[in-house]
Amino acid sequence: MARYVVNRLAQAxxxxxxxxxxxxxxxxxxxxxxxxQFAASAQMTQEDLDRVTKQLGLDxxxxxxxxxxxxxxxxxxxxxxxxxxxxxxxxxSSHLGATLELMATATIIAxxxxxxxxxxGALRRxxxxxxxxxxxxxxxxxxxxxxxxxxxxxxxxxxxxxxxAGNRQTVGxxxxxxxLHHLIAPAMVLALVETxxxxxxxxxxxxxxxxQDYIRTARAKGIPxxxxxxxxxxxxxxxxxxxxxGLQFPTLLGGxxxxxxxxxxxxMGRLFLDSIGYRDYPVVxxxxxxxxxxxLIGSLLADILYAVVDPRIRVG
Amino acid sequence: MATATLSTVQxxxxxxxxxxFRRHRLALAGAVIILVLxxxxxxGPYLLPFDxxxxxxxxxxxxxxxxxxxxxTDELGRDVLARLMMGGRVSLSIxxxxxxxxxxxxxxVGAFAGFYGGVVGAVLMRLVDAVLCFPTIxxxxxxxxxxxxxxxxxxxxxAATAWMAVARVVAAxxxxxxxxxxxxxxxxxxxxxxxxxxxxxxxxxxxxxVVAATLNVAKAILLESYVSYLGYGIQPPAASWGNMLNNAQxxxxxxxxxxxxxxxxxxxxxxxxxxxxxxxxxxLDPRMNIP
Numbered sequence: 001m002a003r004y005v006v007n008r009l010a011q012a013x014x015x016x017x018x019x020x021x022x023x024x025x026x027x028x029x030x031x032x033x034x035x036x037q038f039a040a041s042a043q044m045t046q047e048d049l050d051r052v053t054k055q056l057g058l059d060x061x062x063x064x065x066x067x068x069x070x071x072x073x074x075x076x077x078x079x080x081x082x083x084x085x086x087x088x089x090x091x092x093s094s095h096l097g098a099t100l101e102l103m104a105t106a107t108i109i110a111x112x113x114x115x116x117x118x119x120x121g122a123l124r125r126x127x128x129x130x131x132x133x134x135x136x137x138x139x140x141x142x143x144x145x146x147x148x149x150x151x152x153x154x155x156x157x158x159x160x161x162x163x164x165a166g167n168r169q170t171v172g173x174x175x176x177x178x179x180l181h182h183l184i185a186p187a188m189v190l191a192l193v194e195t196x197x198x199x200x201x202x203x204x205x206x207x208x209x210x211x212q213d214y215i216r217t218a219r220a221k222g223i224p225x226x227x228x229x230x231x232x233x234x235x236x237x238x239x240x241x242x243x244x245x246g247l248q249f250p251t252l253l254g255g256x257x258x259x260x261x262x263x264x265x266x267x268m269g270r271l272f273l274d275s276i277g278y279r280d281y282p283v284v285x286x287x288x289x290x291x292x293x294x295x296l297i298g299s300l301l302a303d304i305l306y307a308v309v310d311p312r313i314r315v316g
Numbered sequence: 317m318a319t320a321t322l323s324t325v326q327x328x329x330x331x332x333x334x335x336x337f338r339r340h341r342l343a344l345a346g347a348v349i350i351l352v353l354x355x356x357x358x359x360g361p362y363l364l365p366f367d368x369x370x371x372x373x374x375x376x377x378x379x380x381x382x383x384x385x386x387x388x389t390d391e392l393g394r395d396v397l398a399r400l401m402m403g404g405r406v407s408l409s410i411x412x413x414x415x416x417x418x419x420x421x422x423x424x425v426g427a428f429a430g431f432y433g434g435v436v437g438a439v440l441m442r443l444v445d446a447v448l449c450f451p452t453i454x455x456x457x458x459x460x461x462x463x464x465x466x467x468x469x470x471x472x473x474x475a476a477t478a479w480m481a482v483a484r485v486v487a488a489x490x491x492x493x494x495x496x497x498x499x500x501x502x503x504x505x506x507x508x509x510x511x512x513x514x515x516x517x518x519x520x521x522x523x524x525x526v527v528a529a530t531l532n533v534a535k536a537i538l539l540e541s542y543v544s545y546l547g548y549g550i551q552p553p554a555a556s557w558g559n560m561l562n563n564a565q566x567x568x569x570x571x572x573x574x575x576x577x578x579x580x581x582x583x584x585x586x587x588x589x590x591x592x593x594x595x596x597x598x599x600l601d602p603r604m605n606i607p
Contacts, residue, residue: 018446029462135342138594142534142586144541147579150565158569254453258542262565272454273546276461288458292449 004307012300019296020073023289024066027281073289079282083275088286092268098168099267103256105187107245110194115241117195118202119234122210133199140196145255149189149262156185166264186263190255194248201244202237209237239310246302250295336599343595346588353585357404366395368402369553377571388573391563400577403555408585410471410556411537417475418536419529422482427513429483430490441487444480452477453542460548470549474539482528489521523600527593534589541582557582 044052053059057068072078078088117137121130157165163185164170169178209215210233218228257269264270268287275283337343361368366385372393380388380396387396429440447455456477463469493499494517502512518525537557543549544558552559557578564575 015442015446015449018442019449022446022450026458026462029459138342138590139583139587142538142590143583144538144545144579144586146542146545147561147575147582150561150568150575150579153565154568154572154575158572250448250451254451257451257453257457261546272457276457276548279461284458284461288450288454291451291454295449295451 001307005304008300008303008307012296015296016293017070019292020070020289021066023285023292024069026288027285028062078286078289081275081283082280083278083283088282091271091283092286092290095266095268095271098265099256099260099269101183102186102190102259102265102267103252105183106190106194106255106259107252109187109191110198111241113191114195114198115202115238117199119206119237121199121203122206122237123229125207130203134203137196137199140192143192145189145193145258146262148192149186149259152185152189153262166262168266186259186265189262190252190259193255194252197248197251198241198244202241205240206233206237209233212236239306242302242306242309246299249298250291253291253294333599337595340591340595340598342591343599346591346595349584349588350592353404353581353588354408357401357408360401360404361398364395364398364401366398368394368398368555370394377567379571380573387577388571390560390574391567391571396560396574396577399555399560400557400581403557403560403578404581404585406467406550406554406556407537407540407558407582410467410474410540410550411533411585411589414471414474414478414536414540415529415532417472418479418532419482419525421475422479422528423486423518423525425479426483426486427490427518430487431494431509431513431517433491437487437491440483444483444487447477448480450477452539456539456543457546457548460543465548465551467550467554470540470543474536474543478532478535478539482525482532485524485528486518486521489524490517493517493520526600527597530589530593530596534586534593537582537589538586557585 057065060068076089078092080087081091117133121127121133124130152163153165156163164182166182168182170182215228215233218232219225223232253269256267257272259265260267260269261273268291272284272287274280275287372389375385375389375393376391378385378389378393380386382388385395385397387400390396390399425440425444429437429444431437456473459473459476460469463473490513498520499512499516502516507516540549540556541558541561544556545561547559547562550556550559552562560578561575564578567574
């Protein structure tokens with residue numbers, strides 16, 4: 001077990017290095033490089049630019065700059081926002097809570113609903129329910145999230161007036177019920193794609209398990225059907241879902257960005273888009289690196305957790 | 317009777333695949349819808365009396381079916397149907413061209429990674445893993461923010477964020493095909509590695525490649541709609557299904573039809589390509605099962 005974890009950890013660190021190299025390359029791809037914001041200003045002469053270039057160490061060879069940048073990133077120094085000079089990591093963490101709240105709610109909805117649909121679909125394979133669920137999942141995966149958000153706003157805010165059209169809370173009202181009221185629509189929108197994914201994975205995992213020999217053995221032993229399903233089948237079918245949680249993470253983050261934009265939700269995705277609008281490259285790069293690192297850690301945790309609950313993985 | 321049995325057994329692989337595909341009604345429906353969308357976007361604009369960029373301030377926000385404008389007009393009085401068709405040209409072209417680019421990169425990277433294995437393969441596959449760590453929309457928007465937006469940039473950037481899945485599929489296929497007799501035979505005949513990779517191995521992996529390509533078009537159309545909706549893709553006055561939804565949120569209360577038509581078009585196109593890909597997967601290789 002320890003060997004597996006160490007192996008997986010080493011892989012993750014190597015990946016982080018490559019990920020950071022890509023991030024660094026993108027930063028230097030910007031027209032004018034990391035200084036583009038200042039270069040665009042008419043008040044800066046070429047002389048000033050040269051001086052700042054030297055001050056910031058941008059005249060050094062790229063590998064040296066990269067190592068320096070990577071080292072500072074590990075220490076938590078992610079640069080300062082062009083907009084207000086605040087530390088990038090502080091800006092990100094002040095928006096992280098809203099995003100996590102949204103993602104967690106959507107995931108809970110998606111896991112419960114998706115697993116339920118998937119299990120029922122697998123148990124009644126090719127039934128009307130299964131067919132509808134399969135087709136529905138495919139359509140759900142094809143609907144642009146932002147458009148589903150617009151439709152939701154139109155139906156539930158404009159027409160019915162049940163839900164607020166955006167924001168995290170009513171100004172001057174921060175009660176739990178108010179927060180919940182604002183959370184419903186964006187969480188629902190974000191959960192759509194996730195539910196479809198979880199449903200599909202759950203269905204195929206369940207189908208694989210219920211055709212196994214040990215299920216037939218359990219039936220032969222005369223164990224009641226509900227017990228076979230819950231104890232023997234479900235437990236084994238749920239295990240691979242841990243990996244799905246890891247796989248799903250990038251999609252979930254991307255979806256959160258879109259849902260936050262449509263519902264003016266003050267989270268990291270919204271911040272990302274605002275920062276792009278302001279050409280605030282340090283924050284843009286910070287969020288890009290932050291989300292990639294989150295994905296990396298997510299898949300690492302999922303793999304380790306899976307190895308803990310399923311001993312078969314460690315051997316291979 | 318014996319001949320009848322024989323004829324079913326000796327069905328050519330292509331015929332068998334076509335039979336399996338025909339059974340997949342949703343895939344067939346998808347193919348038909350794609351055809352309708354392509355033909356409609358290609359020839360539809362010639363049949364309409366309106367130009368997609370013609371501004372008619374006197375006829376702003378005309379609701380659908382209220383007059384000459386079948387799908388109504390937008391905030392500048394432009395005909396929505398004309399924009400939908402012209403937008404279809406842009407969105408579908410981006411979907412297909414970005415797919416071709418992504419396939420090219422994915423096939424080359426995957427072939428090299430799968431064929432050489434060892435250090436080369438490991439490095440290439442770690443690169444794939446690393447790019448996959450970036451949530452696609454974040455990566456796409458960051459790149460789009462750094463470059464001048466436009467048709468070419470948008471297409472290239474979408475391809476740049478969509479080749480990894482293909483590379484994985486091709487690498488896995490090439491890795492397993494490499495050990496097969498025909499590949500070993502080609503090697504014994506003195507074929508070069510490149511020749512074996514791209515003339516022997518990749519063509520034999522055509523089934524999963526075709527499936528991946530179809531699903532890739534769906535993904536590319538979806539991505540185009542995201543970046544254009546957020547304002548970093550196709551720039552107005554040119555229409556795309558994504559940028560037609562640009563201002564839709566502001567006018568949601570007064571003119572909801574502006575949001576409905578392009579959104580339905582995107583959903584229809586993406587769903588069709590997804591079902592088509594699903595059907596092709598069942599038809600070409602019943603054993604494959606990638607959820």
